[in-house]
Amino acid sequence: MNYKYYFFDFDYTLVNSEQGIVGCFLKTLAEYNIPAKPWDEIKLTIGMPMLDAITQVSGLTDPSKKQQFLLTYKKYANELMTPNTHFFPDTITTLNKLKEAGCTVAIISTKTRHRIEDKFKQDGCSHLIDFIIGSEDTTASKPDPQGINMALERTGAPHSDVLYVGDSLYDAGAAQNAGVDFAAVLTGNTPKQAFETYPTVQIMNKLSDLR
Template structure:
């Protein structure tokens, strides 16, 4: 029996691992350090979640962008393990998909080493054949470069793949690459926000993905 979907591409932050508090705390610390005259609320920071930090800081403070990126990454490195959390059911679902021989990959806007650290802390690294970080592509999501690279390296066709993520960048990148897309309802930005970008599926638990790919079998 041939599976219609053979390849599952995942975002990391907010999709497989709950890094929301780490990201928010890191942005707060960085912005306080470099822009103390301004006040950024939690709600102000939410739009910063998803795009590459290089892009965010270049827009906020071009003259200090490189320093802010360095500070941000140092803070993340120091506080990473204590602030990340797991989402219920993710480990079990990813293990099940791996055991059923789906090709699993990460396409993230985080740099490769930080992605791997998060996967290892959560015990997920052993399930993924491929990880593509921000430092391995020329253009970040919603550009399809990372997804296209993953498909090539995994020897998969677009109509055999699905991109799963918590942000509009993930959905648009999937559409731009010609793959199916799935949003996650546990996104910090909310299910209604993601639905505006019309993903093919909306997951209310990672277990939903198992049912979707099984139903897609011929």
């Protein structure tokens, strides 16, 4: 492998969590009697900071109402999220390959850490991840580099030895702002041409293309 440290986004990078995320939004919208948006429109918010996604899906702008919406969303997420989150077919083999090569593997995501941990525990592969930095660990969302910077500080890794892998422009921006290399995977909603304006070292159709 070309790097010693591989940091990953989670949703649409390692897993397809669309069914869980959109399902939670639809149930929360129904509880608040807010008209539902189309599935394909809701899924475009995956990877956004959560409060921004809530505004886009629900139209709510008042901070207190958005926080209340988020609490209800989390209630449904406790039931729906992990069972409806699925690793992409080549995720586990790719992570295995990295660990066998002696690489440090971490996840830096706007999803809550415990949801990510639950998925890896459910599938019996927690050993493939050295650590996870989730939304509860940071005070700023991507493209702010805070999460990546925390991982750099935790590992002591030189910037040149780190690759951040993600599916969105939020991920690309975070890597650029942190001063580390970025690889894009086209398993999310962002088209190839959108990444070409960022200093990506690789644009992949699937995770197993990772170098």
